[in-house]
Amino acid sequence: MMKSKHALKKLTPYQQGKQTEEVKREYGLDRIIKLASNENPFGYSDQVKNSLSLDHGLNTYPDGHTSELRNALAKKLNVEEDQIIFGGGSDELIQIISRAFLYPGVNTVMAAPTFPQYKHNATIEGATIKEIPTLDGYHDLKGMLQAIDENTSVVWLCTPNNPTGSLIPKEELYDFMNKCPKHVLVVLDEAYFEYVETEFDSKIIEHFSDFPNLISLRTFSKAYGLAGLRIGYGIANKELIAKLEVARGPFNTSSLAQKAALIALSDDEFIEETVQRNKAIRENLQQFLKDLGWHSYDSQTNFILITTPIDGEEMFNYLLERGYIVRPVKVLEDSNKIRVTIGSEEEMDIFKDLLQHLHSSVSKEIKS
Numbered sequence: 203m204m205k206s207k208h209a210l211k212k213l214t215p216y217q218q219g220k221q222t223e224e225v226k227r228e229y230g231l232d233r234i235i236k237l238a239s240n241e242n243p244f245g246y247s248d249q250v251k252n253s254l255s256l257d258h259g260l261n262t263y264p265d266g267h268t269s270e271l272r273n274a275l276a277k278k279l280n281v282e283e284d285q286i287i288f289g290g291g292s293d294e295l296i297q298i299i300s301r302a303f304l305y306p307g308v309n310t311v312m313a314a315p316t317f318p319q320y321k322h323n324a325t326i327e328g329a330t331i332k333e334i335p336t337l338d339g340y341h342d343l344k345g346m347l348q349a350i351d352e353n354t355s356v357v358w359l360c361t362p363n364n365p366t367g368s369l370i371p372k373e374e375l376y377d378f379m380n381k382c383p384k385h386v387l388v389v390l391d392e393a394y395f396e397y398v399e400t401e402f403d404s405k406i407i408e409h410f411s412d413f414p415n416l417i418s419l420r421t422f423s424k425a426y427g428l429a430g431l432r433i434g435y436g437i438a439n440k441e442l443i444a445k446l447e448v449a450r451g452p453f454n455t456s457s458l459a460q461k462a463a464l465i466a467l468s469d470d471e472f473i474e475e476t477v478q479r480n481k482a483i484r485e486n487l488q489q490f491l492k493d494l495g496w497h498s499y500d501s502q503t504n505f506i507l508i509t510t511p512i513d514g515e516e517m518f519n520y521l522l523e524r525g526y527i528v529r530p531v532k533v534l535e536d537s538n539k540i541r542v543t544i545g546s547e548e549e550m551d552i553f554k555d556l557l558q559h560l561h562s563s564v565s566k567e568i569k570s
C-alpha cells in the first residue's frame with residue numbers, strides 16, 4: 203500500500219459542470235447555454251482580445267513576482283505592493299492558505315452551504331471542520347463566533363456567499379471582526395466583489411491595520427470574464443502575505459494570465475457594463491420568480507439560488523434536455539434547489555419560458 207494521506211480516501215475529485223459538447227451529443231441539441239459556473243456571459247474586455255498575442259516569449263518563465271500587475275493593482279486598490287499575493291485563481295489561494303494554516307489538531311469554521319473548496323482543502327490537511335448552517339442563505343456570524351475556540355485556525359466568510367448569493371451586511375462584518383479572536387485567520391472570499399453595489403461595499407480592505415488576521419480573496423474569473431486563464435489575488439497585511447508567500451509555488455500564474463489581467467484591470471467600462479446588465483437581468487428574473495410564487499434567495503451576484511417545485515436533480519435534467527445547464531444544490535436537507543448563473547438577456551428570456559412551462563404543468567398536476 204502506498205502511503206498517501208488518509209483524508210484522500212474520504213474525497214473525490216472536483217465534479218465540474220457538464221461540458222457543452224458532451225451535452226450536445228447526448229441530447230442531440232445544437233445550442234447549449236451553460237449557466238452552471240458563474241462565468242461572464244458577455245465575455246471579457248475587447249482590449250484584452252486585441253492585445254493578447256502568443257508572441258510573448260512563452261519559452262521563458264513568467265515573472266514570479268507578478269511585478270507589473272502587482273504595481274497596477276496596488277495603485278487601484280490603494281494598498282502597498284507587499285500586501286498582495288497572486289494565485290492561479292482564488293482556488294489556489296484557498297489551497298495555499300489551507301496548506302499554511304490547517305493541520306491535524308486545529309479546526310476551521312465555515313458556513314453551510316458555502317464554497318466547497320474550503321472544506322475540501324481543510325479535509326486534505328486533516329483539520330477538523332465546523333459547519334454553521336446559514337440563515338435563509340445568510341452567514342450566521344453569531345453561530346460562527348460561538349464555534350470558535352482556542353484550536354480554531356481559520357474562519358471562512360464568503361461574501362456574497364456561493365451558492366446562496368447573499369452578502370454579509372457591513373455592520374455585521376465589522377462586528378464579527380472586532381469580536382473574532384486575533385489568533386484566528388479570517389478569510390473573506392470576495393469572488394463576486396465587483397457585482398456588489400457600491401452602497402453595500404464593506405470597504406474592509408481600508409482597515410487592515412485594525413485587522414492583522416484578515417485576508418480578502420478576489421479573482422479575475424467572474425466579472426472580468428477571465429476564468430480560463432486562472433488568476434486571482436489576496437490582499438492582507440504584509441506580515442500575513444509574507445507567511446503565505448512561503449507556501450506559494452514560484453511561478454504559479456502564467457505570463458499570459460498576468461498580461462490579460464493587467465489590461466482587463468484598466469477597462470473599467472467593461473466591468474461597469476457587465477455589472478449593470480447583470481443587475482437588470484437578475485432583477486427581471488427575481489420579479490419573474492416572485493410572480494410565479496417561487497422562493498429565491500437574495501443575491502448581490504451574477505447567480506441566483508432558486509427553490510424549485512420539484513427536486514433539484516429533476517429540475518436539472520428537465521433544463522438539460524432543453525439545452526440549459528444549471529447546478530442542482532442541496533441546502534442542508536433540502537434538495538429542491540438550483541443555482542443559476544445570470545446569462546444574457548436573450549438566454550434568460552428562453553430560460554424563463556422553460557420555468558413558466560414547467561410551472562404550468564406542475565400546477566396542473568396538483569389540481570388534477
Ligand SMILES: *Cc1c(COP(=O)(O)O)cnc(C)c1O
Nearest residue numbers: 291292293317364393421423434
Ligand atoms: C468562483 C469562485 C472562486 C474561484 O474562483 P477562481 O478565481 O476561478 O479560482 C472562489 N470562491 C468563490 C466563492 C467562487 O464562487
